[in-house]
Amino acid sequence: MHSQLHQGSCLCESVRYEVTGHLGPLVYCHCHCKRCRKANGSAFIAVAPVPKTHFKITHGETCLNTYRSEAGVCRTFCNRCGSPIMAYRESDPDTLRLRVGTLDTPLPTHVSAHIFVASKAEWDDIHDTAPQYAERP
Ligand SMILES: [Zn+2]
Ligand SMILES: [Zn+2]
Incomplete structure (x- = not known):
């Protein structure tokens, strides 16, 4: 089993966090x-699902605000500084959607x-071979 700390x-x-657990x-x-x-x-955003139990704010919890936006999505x-850290759905609060652009540790994978x-910006061109979905797969 590969274990890695992100x-x-x-x-x-001001805000620092760790992702732990049985992660590759x-x-x-x-x-x-x-x-x-x-x-x-x-x-676009680069986003990884992370179980809440594997995510820990190690510094600056009081610097976090949450904006509850459309349909119960909390950002x-x-x-x-305004950096987006993660989001979650009120209906699924145990799965965090980490904004991987805020990682300081390497992420040796490519976009999945x-x-x-279907709603991407018209000036946004996709140049890799990862599968594309109109909405959610
Ligand atoms: Zn989105
Ligand atoms: Zn900040």
Whole structure:
């Protein structure tokens, strides 16, 4: 069993976290939906599902705010620098959707899939061979 510790932080480094557990490399996808684009100001987000029990804020918990957006999706971000850290659904609070762009440790994998491609920005071109889904697979 491969075990790996991932560590990450927000832009201002007030918030730091660890992902532990029986993980191999995190599997992540790119979500191109409009809500994620708005939340991140970019063409897509890179997001990995992480069990809540494997995620720990090690520093700066008081710097986290959560914005409850559409349909019970809670987006948690640093209230000093605005870095999005993770999101979760109120209906599934035990699965966190980690924003892997905030990792400081290497992630030796490639994107596994593109989701919500049907609503991607018209200027967003996908250049890899990972499977594409109109919405969720
Ligand atoms: Zn910050
Ligand atoms: Zn999305």
